[in-house]
Amino acid sequence: MSTLTDDVFAALASPVRRELLRLLLDGPRTVNDLASHFDMRRPSVSEHLKVLRDAELVSEHRVGRERRYQLEARPLVDLQDWLHPYERFWRERVKALRDVLEDM
Amino acid sequence: MTDDPRTIRVDEFLSHPPAKVWQALTDSELMARWLMPNDFKLEIGHRFTFHTRPIPAVGFGGVGHSEVLDFVPEKMLQIAWRTAPDDASSLDSVVTFVLEPEGTGTRLFVVHDGFDPDDPYQALSRRIMSGRTKGGWKGVGQRISTVIDESLT
Numbered sequence: 001m002s003t004l005t006d007d008v009f010a011a012l013a014s015p016v017r018r019e020l021l022r023l024l025l026d027g028p029r030t031v032n033d034l035a036s037h038f039d040m041r042r043p044s045v046s047e048h049l050k051v052l053r054d055a056e057l058v059s060e061h062r063v064g065r066e067r068r069y070q071l072e073a074r075p076l077v078d079l080q081d082w083l084h085p086y087e088r089f090w091r092e093r094v095k096a097l098r099d100v101l102e103d104m
Numbered sequence: 105m106t107d108d109p110r111t112i113r114v115d116e117f118l119s120h121p122p123a124k125v126w127q128a129l130t131d132s133e134l135m136a137r138w139l140m141p142n143d144f145k146l147e148i149g150h151r152f153t154f155h156t157r158p159i160p161a162v163g164f165g166g167v168g169h170s171e172v173l174d175f176v177p178e179k180m181l182q183i184a185w186r187t188a189p190d191d192a193s194s195l196d197s198v199v200t201f202v203l204e205p206e207g208t209g210t211r212l213f214v215v216h217d218g219f220d221p222d223d224p225y226q227a228l229s230r231r232i233m234s235g236r237t238k239g240g241w242k243g244v245g246q247r248i249s250t251v252i253d254e255s256l257t
Binding site for chain 1: 112114116118120124125127128129134137138139212214216219
């Protein structure tokens with residue numbers, strides 16, 4: 001199929017993890033911030049974040065005493081490719097068309 | 105990203121007049137530079153092939169079989185978009201380019217229609233994207249596109 005790994009699909013299979021990714025689409029967040037959106041204990045949220053990290057959908061960065069999570073673009077590109085391959089195809093083609101028009 | 109699984113719509117403002125965009129859309133050599141190498145001719149019923157990179161995610165082997173279905177000079181071009189008979193998945197779809205003057209430029213609409221909603225690839229993607237269940241991804245597609253666009257520029 002594509003370069004997407006089973007890890008990515010397993011990660012996306014959980015509504016909690018999809019919600020975590022949705023929250024991270026707005027920008028990096030701390031674990032506490034993320035945990036406050038869920039009615040579960042923080043270690044459980046951390047477990048879900050670990051699954052996302054193992055799938056390389058998110059990365060973890062230490063900022064001072066806090067750990068911050070952010071989205072990784074590359075697997076998202078693969079995911080987008082898989083979900084709607086032709087949409088990405090046409091976006092790229094139209095960008096190339098723009099360059100051709102500049103040269104004409 | 106549209107929620108209709110049968111259609112993809114992309115629109116883009118181009119700062120060039122429709123006549124120029126039309127030329128880029130219908131001149132075989134110019135098309136080769138932005139779309140893909142081809143033996144296109146602006147002639148209703150003309151059959152031609154496109155050669156491009158394969159898209160394994162949809163079982164597209166890289167050769168598109170196409171046909172000019174309809175056109176209105178400087179306004180609309182409609183072509184068939186079919187996969188090769190031996191590709192892993194079959195697609196018999198239609199791509200319509202619509203040019204609308206906007207200021208001194210052109211708004212280009214690309215509508216790719218005719219995806220099979222029962223295709224297993226499509227069905228699985230809908231299950232992930234479905235907004236009906238809690239934690240579905242309705243509306244997230246557009247934001248993913250934005251994140252990707254930002255990361256590519």
